[in-house]
Amino acid sequence: MSTAVTIWLAIVLAASAAVKARRPARSSAALATYGITGAAARPAAVALISIELSIAAALAAQLPWAPGAAVALFGCFALATGAALLAGRRGRPCACFGSDSRLGSSAPLRSGALAAAAGALALGWLPAAPSSYDRWLTVALSLSAVLSGALALAVVALAREVGVLRLGMSAGGALEIPQEGPAVGSEQRWARSSSPGPRAMLRLAIFTSEACPLCRQVAPAVEHVAADPLVAVEILDEVLAAETWRAAEIPGSPYAVALTLEGTVLAKGTFNGLGQLESILGTARFRERERPLAA
Template sequence: METAARAVLAILLLIAAAAKLRSRAELPELLGAYGIPGLARRPAAIALILVEAFVAVLLLVGAPGSAFAALALGAVFVLAAATARLRGHRRVRCGCFGAAERPWSWILARALGFTVLAGVAAFGGELDLASPTRDTLVLAALAILAFAVLVLGVLVLALYRHVGVLSLRIAPSAALELEGEGPPVGTPAPALAGLTRRGAELVAFFAEDCRLCRDLAPGVRALEREGVAVRIAYEAQEGPAFSRWNVPGAPFVVHIVDGVVAAKGLVNTLEQLDGLVATGRARKAHAAA
């Protein structure tokens, strides 16, 4: 049983490594969803491809400890999937079997399945299911317990995120709008790639190392379902835009209607974000009256 599990694991890892190698130009960007900092993404992408290929070779040749290496890799995959959800991503790409986005739950289920299979490869040779001994039963119980702890850890992370969202909701609702910060209200929005200047648009200025920005990202993206086009600009990638828009710091949000600045301000909570959008809509309605 463990031999078959090793073979399947090796094939899966080789396919995943080959797919990542083909899409190596996009892989660093994909790793951003899993919390990898910008400067570390390219080295992490190269390391991931090499580790997957190396572990696959070890599994194929039956090297001692290779199954445990696959088990550790599976735990990393599960943690990465949980991290992506914690950062607000409902659909993510992993680059393993194509570049298409998958629901977060599918990525997690696949990672858990890989981890279970690695557990079979690591401990299957010690399990005599026909006539189980006490040691066999202890190993089986430990494997089940480890799997349960892994699942509970993912659930705790998800619960932690929801508690954080609730805490963001009960904070003060007024965004900090100062006259000398950001583009003046009522004036055309400065130049920024991706703006259509038609209808309602929201520009969020975030920083990669900003915890509040990560907390607000799901709420900002949720506005797209309400018909508001969302454009997120990160300081490390679009520093000149921060200067053109006179952004004092992150997270800073600007609400634009038909290319004109309707509201702006430093936003620290979801309530402040909702309040800023409501202010922009009210100003636009008042101007049209």
């Protein structure tokens, strides 16, 4: 029992560190949920990854201090996530397993359960494997379970991608809901933070997320539109541009907002392909032509 718990704790810590290290910039930005911002975010993320990897390696090597260190680390995670929930930050990136994970009520419970498991291991409450054969068998079964889980996730991801491909074949226009996103005709100060090109006639803000498979699907369409010198395209990531997302009240991704060069919203909507993205631009051009008449 103790061998299995040790292995799973090491796997959890190693997986968490690996996901964070895969996208260090986004992982650093996710620490803003806990008040770590600016120049301190990157060193804090590096330190967290290093600590997780060190404790995972120590658990795998069965060093005597490793379970106690795991208790302290998971306990800190439980306190930090609980405090963030009390501060009203539910739904923000929690940096638990990279920047894609979100802060919810399960986060402190999960960390608390892991701390309890590590505590039971540190106190010697769990029975040890009677022989080296049993220990190696436990290791093999644990790794087999991990690989089976990874295969299941891959199958689910493939099924989602197939659905995304079918969705991307839709020929309808973009979905513009008046109650979602910035109001048409409103001024958006965040839109003026970047300088458009000398030939640009419209701004196009693309709201995207790393956790969104459809965003990856429509990336070529966004690149195609961005190649047009008449359109100033700005891509706003859910984590790296979280304040802009909140200011614009973006309902989800992928989402596009077409604006004048001065930052007035002309058109908006969720899109799933090049045709729908161009429909947003077409609506924006039409409304821009109508603006002088309305005045």
